[in-house]
Amino acid sequence: KEFGYFSRNLHLIGNGIGMAQMQHLLALSFTDQSEALIRSCSEMNFHLRPLFGKEDEFTGAFYILIAANSFANPLLQAEELLELSRILENHELNCRNKIKSDEFLRSKIIDIVGRATGILRGMHLLDVNEAKFVLSALWLGIEFDMLPWLSYEQIFQKLTELLTDSFFLLEKTLSKNEQLKMRIEWAEAFKRDLLPTDFEEIKTD
Numbered sequence: 001k002e003f004g005y006f007s008r009n010l011h012l013i014g015n016g017i018g019m020a021q022m023q024h025l026l027a028l029s030f031t032d033q034s035e036a037l038i039r040s041c042s043e044m045n046f047h048l049r050p051l052f053g054k055e056d057e058f059t060g061a062f063y064i065l066i067a068a069n070s071f072a073n074p075l076l077q078a079e080e081l082l083e084l085s086r087i088l089e090n091h092e093l094n095c096r097n098k099i100k101s102d103e104f105l106r107s108k109i110i111d112i113v114g115r116a117t118g119i120l121r122g123m124h125l126l127d128v129n130e131a132k133f134v135l136s137a138l139w140l141g142i143e144f145d146m147l148p149w150l151s152y153e154q155i156f157q158k159l160t161e162l163l164t165d166s167f168f169l170l171e172k173t174l175s176k177n178e179q180l181k182m183r184i185e186w187a188e189a190f191k192r193d194l195l196p197t198d199f200e201e202i203k204t205d
Helices: 027-028 036-041 075-099 103-122 128-143 152-166 166-173 176-192
Strands: 020-024 046-050 064-069
Touching: 020 075, 020 128, 027 036, 027 075, 027 103, 027 128, 036 046, 036 075, 046 075, 064 075, 075 103, 103 128, 103 176, 128 152, 128 176, 152 176
Parallel strands: none
Antiparallel strands: 020 064, 046 064
């Protein structure tokens, strides 16, 4: 407090600390409510943005909630961000409960999780778009009690690698042979770390 605050991001330099929190809003995205949420957050002076930089069918419904004003009082900013985060969480949970009680929607979720598991089991190459889709669908599968062998820690580990690994950050600058080699290695790593040795089918009850 005596000397101010430090930031590793030059765009966030000021007399406060920028606050952000990751959100996984697959149910809200699945039911086409994400755009309305982004507008609502903006009206409250917060930004809700796709975690991987653009919003399309491959974002995996990972978002980051960011406080717009990095010059605000950090304690007040944190309280407001956490309150909005809880509101988003409640909307997401309500949406998931609706999906669970709707046979048509639940069948579509089972299909998404099953396809992601199939991709994971059979893939030989892995690119960044598939990785995002697979991780998002597997996360939802954990929350719907469909994938008893998986844990949140395993998903978080892969998400961290996805955000920091130089291959995914610099993939387009690599030669075709280098890309092929890295995509094979990443596919093997995902299969090794996210599938059990004795693979179980997903639970649909």
